[in-house]
Amino acid sequence: MRSTFVVALRTRTAVLRIADLADLRAVDTPLRVFAAVFLTAFRAFPAAFFAALRTVFSAFSASVLDFFLRSAAWARA
Structure with missing residues (x-):
């Protein structure tokens, strides 16, 4: 649990760093x-x-797969 939180926190930090480096006003889409x-x-x-x-x-x-199996079962009925 702790390692998942640390990975999420590090990923968020990395994303924020990229957002700081790249001017988001230039990102138009x-x-x-x-x-x-x-x-x-x-x-x-x-x-x-x-x-x-x-x-x-x-x-x-x-x-x-579940959708196709249900569709096939419905088609047979």
Whole structure:
């Protein structure tokens, strides 16, 4: 629990540093903000970043699989 909090705190600090370095007034699209946060998280903690990404994709694929299985069951009924 403590290590998760420390990683989150460090990631937040890294994102704030990037925000301080880059003038956010020059960032004109949400996509660029997302890209800056994405790259910051990847550079700061690659292992934690990939673990989080794997969790998100795992949850997403499980929900998609569930949807198709329910659709197939509904089509058979």
